[in-house]
Amino acid sequence: MTTAQFEKETSKRGEWVRQANRFTERITADGSSGWRAEPGRYRLVVCLACPWAHRSIIVRGLLGLTDAISLAVVDPIRDEKGWRFTLDEGGRDPVLGIEYLSQAYLRTDPDFSGRVTVPCIVDVESGKVVTNDYPRITLDLSTEWREFHKPGAPDLYPEARRAEIDEVVEPIFRNVNNGVYRCGFASSQEAYDEAFTALFGELDRLSERLSGQRYLVGDTITEADIRLFTTLVRFDAVYHGHFKCNRHKLTELPVLWAYARDLYQTPGFGETVDFDHIKRHYYATHDAINPTRIVPQGPDLSGWDEPHGRERVGQ
Template structure:
């Protein structure tokens, strides 16, 4: 492994390698994990800019867990200490009483030296991190917090379709969710070319799949749609230019553009998107890619509200 000028780990071939999640304990309905699902006990820390955190924000909203799990939003701009609570009065989270998410990480593991990531779920009483395992967080919100879902909450990860959902989500993660980062943080031309080809190959396959059905699993909204949406909604605003994923803009891919607008206009999706946070985070934080830290004024985002014709 090597560290690129972007501060990211790369393989010998210059391929971006995502850091493993450090805290992977689970919050379960029966508490058998050591952490029981209890309203008011935990705080979900997110960045509105981060697609991995955005998944948990959407799931929390769709399931009606806002009262059960409180939400802390960090500043979209990280400094040398990581994610900051500068959006809160006094620069301190009002519930956890900390200025940086890293303080909760070090309270949990004083030897921690990796990157502090969002989403993270923090136990309010102890101030320690239960989990930053973003793929599992959203699944557990669906499966382990059922007692606290709103009465008409959707089943985003139904037991009888989990294998099918997992099969769909795997290449989406590899080629799209993580694929845009593999393009943006590639340390060699070959690594970039391979990631670019895999990304648009997958988008072409998804276009074919979605050309005859409303959602990835047919007529039912699932976790898979949420995971794809959080990348698509950032595509034209940041990935197309900043990460060089520029074969096409999302707005030029008719099926995926209509599909993304359909989700955006669904309560719980578009109302959790903050394009200002998204653009400022990517263009200011990744100063090795954008050393001037100039945040572009475009693209025109008004098209997200246009009729999508998929209902």
């Protein structure tokens, strides 16, 4: 985040306020939204460093939608023009034919002047953004794309559990997923202290909840676990130091550390984590809080493959 973007999204009392999602149309099974779920029609654009995009990568893979929805990966370093397709030959996405994701945003809304965000889903034929509504994207992949799920795909948003999942993820979003950003981008001591207290208070509550059950809701992995995982897996690598979330490291919170390793070692999770992209993005992009753009060598990440013992919890 550039200094100008940082200042634009900071309130008068020093609180960081997340930009609202600009494109919120939905892709539905019956096409009643104007966008029908059809294999090959859409391209999911992500950054491997972004926790919000990471959710969609995990869900897409777990549900077996990799052939139905193609994937575009942007460079982890975002410049003044936004997300770039420099990882592709010629610096251009081979399907959408664009160099910057901002081109798809402006094709959709020529007057768009906000921050270009990932994940987003782009209609391949028109080149327009259908949605960058990251909370809804993963839920719709679970519910509206069901016809194209692989045999035996997990039900990540089971109907009987949806109310409980929604209730659990609301404070996780407010205090943890978004909470680490509220710590990192706070521009007053008061705003930082408030976000810091809420973050670790929530992590304490989650530790207590997970001390007696393997997953957040029920006895299988759900959307709630995926949403928490993408923040936890970045915690020690970037949030602890870069965002000043330093009461404890994840590795110093026994329950959450074991829980995070359990998910990391589950097929569909660990192989989607790119710590190089994660560290380079946060430390080399947020010049408002790291003007030197030096990327630290640590922490030691070898512990992610250590036994977690979570299979015995709740039995």
